Amino acid sequence: MKALRFGRNAAIAVISAGALALTACGSDNATGTAPATPAASGAQVSGTLTGIGSSAQGAAMDVWKTNFASANQGATVQYSPDGSGAGRKALLDGSAQFGGSDAYLKDDEYASSTTQCGPDGALNIPVYISPIAVAFNLPEIKELNLDAVTVAKIFRGEIATWNDPAIAAQNPDATLPDLKVTPVNRSDDSGTTSNFTDYLAAAAPEAWTDKPAGVWPATLQGENAKGTSGVVKTVTDTPGAVTYADDSAVSGKLGVALIKVGESYTKISAEAAAKAVDAGKPVEGRNANDLSIKLDRATTIEGAYPIVLVSFHIVCSTYADQKTVDLVKAFEAYVVSDAGQTAAADAAKSAPLSKDLQDKTLKSIESIKVKS
């Protein structure tokens, strides 16, 4: 009996290790993409760069590191998607040379970054932009106009059926079914949830009373599922269900909401997301080259789509030796370059950085230097 129990546990261990290996391979679909252009500086770099951070960047990081390694013989990038918090912590305690994070460094974290990174502290560089769609499963309906308050009420369970007057008033042309609204949220802690609730809290503060967080508020009744694929699958199977997920995962399969910004309704797109990011304000109290962006979720700019996830690479403004500086600069320059952004858009369906933001990031990367 004991032997059997041991065997079972061992089997489970082997299986879960196998599953991990499989999932790790699953997102690595970069083998077909063309090798990157060599680093911006032109010279080949070598060495190993270690990063820890956001799992949202995982798929994009896989192609970035593969392409970077094939363009620079002898250079490797290791990235461990342990989570945004782990990434920021690793950069601050020096166990990684860069961190990936769905949020820029908090003020106290920025202040403590001077220990590892020198007097100018760390640099937050936006590298990965992903618009988040509000997606629903309604027969015959592919688009709906919704404002922030309605979205908040739908996800709080305060709107019971799809033909509710609040929805009907914004969609006079649609024939809305008398179908139960089933909101589906992410059951795991995720950057998508964090950005979505941040949007609701900022754009509809009167309806959304919870604080923005990566974990869905436990007090809300609703369905949930694990991961982007889980929520999309659940909504696809359930008429009347609605969720929020990366645009790339829902396009074509489900109906998508147009979000009210200013006086009109904005359709989700890479351009609209980039526009919202460009409208964000730099965070005060950072060094001149830092690109922390405080998104204005309640923006009224026409054509901007404010439900967007911006993920950063957090690097030091100074490193101890020239070799590391060259390596970081070359890698980050590739990541924000057209080639890098296109590769990420192909592999992870992210929205490429706007030209303006790209120039700013390149300037910021160029400022990285050796510790004096």
Added chain:
Amino acid sequence: MTTTSLTTSRGAGRAGDKVFSAATLAAGCLILAVLFGVALFLLIQAFPALVASPDEIQGGKGFFSYIWPIVIGTLIAAVIALVIATPVAIGVALFISHFAPRKLASGLGYVIDLLAAIPSVVYGAWGAAFLAKEISPAYNWLANNMGWLPIFQGPASATGKTILTAGIVLSVMILPIITSLSREIFLQTPKLHEEAALALGATRWEMIRMAVLPFGRPGVISAVMLGLGRALGETMAVALVLSSGALTASLIQSGNQTIAAEIALNFPEASGLKVNTLIAAGLVLFVITLGVNMIARWIISRHKEFSGAN
């Protein structure tokens, strides 16, 4: 070593004996050391969450108000799984050991063992993608017709991803463990007991009731406890199937959460005190599992003298 020890001098045999007993002693100590190490790690890592001020813990009301709903949720899922799996498993085991023709019995045994080899993530995917969708009309029926029972209170979940679905998936997962152990135990029933019962004029069912079941009872109980251990600790299947939420009495609404799934879903993005909180949740699960095993041992030892095995 063993074959030579039969024929050659006693000295070599003694040496072999010593080596072997030392090896088994080392193995025994190793498992204790590993267990102790795990317990120590859990305690040290969980400590910050246990002493943290209540508003720093997720939910803002301290660790114990965070943990107790998911402890109850874990127990609900495990109990559903046991209630479904135990009768079926005993039935299947009896069929294989006493009713089925020999050829069919061995074939069926293989199939049952095969069920145990399917990875839990596959069960989870099956539960989430297929079972939940198919079973939700049944939940609607339950809500409409038996809604007066608190456990079937409506409105039923539209997706079918409820704690009852998770329990059903778990019951399928623990079925092979209980079945194969029970089958082996029923096969051990002394032939003389069975023949004596039949000779006294018992029917086959009476023979099973008088001779097989009393003999097998402690073994079946420990089989059930092994199944319970798996149901309590099962992570991936529950994480995929269950649409988690606050503690609810209704089994057909979304809600409830299990400890293992809570850890799996939140660990990847956790940092700081959240990690300690999740490890403390792991410690609680460790203690529950330990408790279940101790109760099982106690039940078995209490029933041993009546089993007819001695």
